[in-house]
Amino acid sequence: MNDNETTAHGESGALAPAGGDGALETRSTTELDRFENPGLPPHVHRAADDDPKAAKRAEKQVATLFGLSMLSTLVFLVGYFAIHDDWVFFFPGLGQAKTLNVVLGLSLGFALFFIGIGAVHWAKTLMSDEEVVEERHPLGSSEVERAKAVKVVTDGGESAQINRRPLLKYSLGGALGLFALPFVLQVAGSLGPGNVEELKETLWDPKYNDGKPIRLFRDPERTPIKLSDVTLGSVFHVMPETMEKVYEEGKHVLEQKAKAAVILIRLNPDDIKVQKAKDWGVDGTVAYSKICTHVGCAVGLYEQQTHHLLCPCHQSTFDLTEDCAVIFGPAKRALPQLKITVDDEGYLVAPQGFKEPVGPSFWERAR
Amino acid sequence: MSTINADRPADALRAGDRQADQERAESKPLGGIAGWLDDRTGAAKGMSFVLKKVFPDHWSFMLGEIAMYSMIICLLTGAFLTFWFVPSASPVVYDGSYIPLQGVTVSDAYRSTLDISFDIRGGLLIRQIHHWAALVFCVAILVHMGRVFFTGAFRKPREINWVIGSILSMLAIVEGFAGYSLPDDLLSGTGLRAAEGFMRSIPIIGSYVSYFVFGGAFPGEAIIPRLYAVHVLLLPAILVGLFTAHILLVFLHKHTQYPGPGKTNNNVVGFPMMPVYIAKAGGFFFIVFGVIALISALVTINPIWGYGPYDPSPVTAGSQPDWYMGFADGALRLLPGFLEFTAFGYTFSFNVMIGAILLIPIMYTLIGVYPFFEAWVTGDKREHHLLDRPRNNPTRTGIGVAAMTFYIVLFFASGNDLMAIKLHLSINDLTRLFQLLIFVGPPLAFWITKRICLSLQRADRQKVLHGRETGVIWRYPDGRFEEIHAPLTPQERWVLVQHESPEPLVITAETDANGVESPIARKERLRAKLSHFYFKDRVAPPTPSELEAAHHHGDHGVETHEPEAIEAGGAPARETIKADRQN
Ligand code: HEM
Ligand code: FES
Secondary structure (H helix, E strand, C coil): CCCCCCCCCCCECCEEECCCCCCCHHHHHHHHCCCCCCCCCCCCCCHHHHCHHHHHHHHHHHHHHHHHHHHHHHHHHHHHHHCCCCCEEEECCCEEEEHHHHHHHHHHHHHHHHHHHHHHHHHHHCCCCCCEEEECCCCCCCHHHHHHHHHHHHHHHHHHCCCCCHHHHHHHHHHHHHHHHHHHHHHHHHCCCCCHHHHHCCCCCHHHHCCCCEEEEECCCCCECEHHHCCCCCEEEEEECCHHHHHHHCCCHHHHHHHHCEEEEECCHHHCCCHHHHHCCECCEEEEECECCCCCCECCEEECCCCEEECCCCCCEEEHHHCCEEEECCCCCCCCEECCEECCCCEEEECCCECCCCCCCCCCCCC | CCCCCCCCHHHHHHHHHHHHHHHHHHHCCCCHHHHHHHHHHCHHHHHHHHHCCEECCCHHHHHHHHHHHHHHHHHHHHHHHHCCCCCCCCEEECCCCCHHHCCCEEEHHHHHHHHHHHCCCCHHHHHHHHHHHHHHHHHHHHHHHHHHHHCCCCCCCCHHHHHHHHHHHHHHHHHHHHHHHCCCEHHHHHHHHHHHHHHHCCCCCHHHHHHHHHCCCCCCCCHHHHHHHHHHHHHHHHHHHHHHHHHHHHHHHCCCECCCCCCCCCEEEEEEHHHHHHHHHHHHHHHHHHHHHHHHHHCCCCCHHHHCECCCCCCCCCCCCCHHHHHHHHHHHHCCHHHEEEECCEEEEHHHHHHHHHHHHHHHHHHHHHHHHHHHHHCCCCCCCECCCHHHCHHHHHHHHHHHHHHHHHHHHCCHHHHHHHHCCCHHHHHHHHHHHHHHHHHHHHHHHHHHHHHHHHHHHHHHHHCEEEEEEEECCCCCEEEEEECCCHHHHHHHHCCCCCCCEEECCCECCCCCECHHHHHHHHHHHHHHHHHCCCCCCCCHHHHHHHCHHHHHCCCCCCCCCCCCCCCCCCCCCCCCCCC
16 A cells, blocks of 8 residues: 555544444455566667657758748748738638737737647657656655744744743734734725715606606617607617716716616507506607616617517516516516606607616515 | 555556656756746746646547637636727717718717727627627636536535536626626617616615616716726626636646546546646647637627617617527516515505526525535535536435526527517417426426436446447347447456445434434435435446356356346346456
């Protein structure tokens, strides 16, 4: 068995191998009845070891491979200067490709590849393939060395008087423990503002429009939508009128869009099975948040026949006829509905904003 | 592993080799720059130690090399990318040479990535190599981990390296995700959008975590520069540090080797670093780099110009993360919505948190502790330098395949939409199938794998006892046909008989000296149960006496292939053909 072995298999605690009433002798007896390692097989010479001609051939092959690498590098250099930026060509099976990228990539690839193949071929044909045996030694230090190390440490502690003077030990511990705090505080305190109440607000809140209802604007055209524009089965991607101010200021555009995106769809009013959903719409035209309640992708694949909205990220499916309840997938909550009406000029408006936070769930969401 | 004393005739033949090397080295004085350096560093001692190190040869040992090389390729090409990439989310109007996007307001990060792709000569190639190398890196790490697991290379003294490797593998995923998010295109932004949703699902602090990470409301302008620092500085430093420790430990431990004639637990049989490994491993670096460059020349990856800049409202159909994130994405698709609920006015989103926040740390913790678990179950405290053939440890191999099955089911679940479209199946049915498979698949895979391993072991036994099938059929006077089996050479046989087949541990002392049931015994009982689970089904390797028994009539001293009746003694009925007597 192994020299390094300290404990034989299974010899630990109250356990022993089965069938040996706790004694390890069973093992040792089977150990005796074992085959013996026959040792390394005799070495077989390769052609190039004995035949100078074969060795010469191998040398030529390796040199050719290195030569091919140099040739490829040349192609790269020429290609870098000679190939026009907007040349493209058709590559069978792969489609349209940028000539520059293909030529540079292939030449660089072959330049590297042939160096590699050449080196490996060299190693396999000409370098000694006679196996070498190296002995292993146990990794752990000897008992003497361990004792020495322990002594160095204890002597050091002794000399520092750390055990005799506990006050030093504890005050040092305290100082080392506390000095990390400024760093933690600096990072934690300064990484970002923590106004999580923002998560519950969107630009659909009338307070962003002096308390007046907010018009629905097409995205990305940024034009108001008349009820009469919305034909049966049509789908509009919508942003609030209040986004206009944000665009003008040029600040937090994406942050606001990420919460305010809405999808507007016109159904046959009779298809809508939930009274509230019908009431919050106009003639079967309903608006829902487009931000998935799972982890926030834009839900926008609309299936006309089934009236399903599908999220492309993890396939949560929301049923428009059921007030956008989840009928499949990992999301739990329905998409929040945006109440809409029509103003005096016939444009669609949202009078009250969302009544619940949009987007993915968070701890304080229901508070 | 049962090992053998070193002094065998074959070894004695080799004993002189290394000494001869040394003498040759001593015969040439060290001069010039090398001598100058050695005067100041004493490096020659270490050099000859390192250059003479012996490495065993096997194709599966190249998997770790592929991981190492693709990481180096990422480092090299990544440094190039930093010359042109601008990690900023500030809006700019694109005016580069890609016509469809001219005049569009995009982030500086996106603009600069477009510039790398279109206006910097060879820039696209560097981007493509960087991305392909990252993908290869993640594959190679996983396959390398698989090799280490199935051969038991993680056993003492290599547990630390297994833990380091697990951390490396986890960080590689994070590093890849950070890089993937940098160009700020529609897909990477959607990935960050989802990541923000993940953070929010953490109980109590989730919303704050999201605000801290993004520097305010999503997406903000802080995330790109922060991820950049993580991607090019923080994680590469940790990766390189851990990787260096990993390689140093490999040197220190000396590489494991597969069992074979002449190979013992106390030696390493292979080729020296200089010149064979420098040539082979160095050459292999160029091969890996070359192949990745060839792929990058021909297969476009992450064509961000086609996706457009990030905007939270457009829909990205078929959005898929890079492959190494697939399993986590799949978990998110399979977790049912009812795991989200409200209690005491607070929202618990376990449908998100389990897959997005807990899965990866839990998975890697389980992976990281496995060596310690197995060592505890087997009670084996010896050093192991000879690898297991996977079949010789059926339970471990079964556990590994079960874990792989779990991973693969999650991975395929992340493609449920694509599969539904390609195969014309209902996505709902597919998802339910995956939900079922995630529970049924791993146990089934375990059972099947274990059975296969045991059968393979039995086949090995047969081969040792009755020889290898020759394909030669004999016809006997009574009309029977029988295939002739040729005996194995001692070298061939050794591979099949060298392993140990441990028996399960049993409790010997359930009570302490006073006859009271001791708490230790309770813990040990669990251990005995686990040991039973590991080793109850075993096929013992054949012993010389069994081989003897298998061709008992070899005693006649004459080789005859004449069929004879065989005596009983539990021997299988086919045992009419004798193998040559060995030993
Ligand atoms: C070691 C593992 C690494 C992995 C797995 C990795 C992965 C990635 C990935 C997947 C991308 C997206 C590339 C794209 O398709 O455009 C990326 C981008 C980038 N990486 Fe890395 N990377 C690694 C190391 C590095 C290092 C060490 C640096 C710099 C020193 C770096 C610098 C960059 C830069 C500047 C970008 C953005 C430029 C662009 O997207 O074109 N990477 N990385
Ligand atoms: S984000 Fe919509 S299903 Fe996950």
